[in-house]
Amino acid sequence: MGFFSTRPTEENHIDAEIDCHHFGAGSTPNQIESFVGNALWELRVAGAHTIRVIVGKGLHSQFGPVVKPTVERLLAQLKKEKRIRSFAYERIGRDRHENTGAIIVTLS
Numbered sequence: 001m002g003f004f005s006t007r008p009t010e011e012n013h014i015d016a017e018i019d020c021h022h023f024g025a026g027s028t029p030n031q032i033e034s035f036v037g038n039a040l041w042e043l044r045v046a047g048a049h050t051i052r053v054i055v056g057k058g059l060h061s062q063f064g065p066v067v068k069p070t071v072e073r074l075l076a077q078l079k080k081e082k083r084i085r086s087f088a089y090e091r092i093g094r095d096r097h098e099n100t101g102a103i104i105v106t107l108s
Contacts (some may be wrong), residue, residue, distance in 0.1 A: 013050055014052045015031060015043070015047075015049055015051060016043045016052075017051065017053075018035075018036060018040070020036055020053065020054065021067055022056050023066070024037075024061060027066065032067055032070045032074075033070060033073075036071055037074065037078075040107070044107050049106065050104065051107065052103070053103045053104075054101060055103060056101045057103055071103065072103075075087040075103065084105055084107055084108060085106040086106045087104070089103055
């Protein structure tokens with residue numbers, strides 16, 4: 001359930017990725033929060049600073065998005081606790097308004 005990689009990517013100087021948009025409808029918010037929180041901690045220990053968290057757009061969820069709002073709440077709490085510096089949706093396209101389904105997190 002989920003995946004994270006320390007493979008560096010060229011675009012935007014991303015140090016690592018956490019892919020959690022594959023969590024199924026049966027996944028609980030606690031499972032998602034635990035996975036993302038643990039992955040962020042491990043990546044911080046490994047020296048990562050900027051991480052792309054792939055949450056998907058929630059377009060295929062029968063009862064609405066689950067992963068996206070769960071990760072947003074977790075990141076807001078981590079920012080409030082000063083455990084991360086910032087987070088924002090990655091944008092693409094000419095006018096930078098198209099949502100990619102990914103959040104860029106900068107660790108403290």
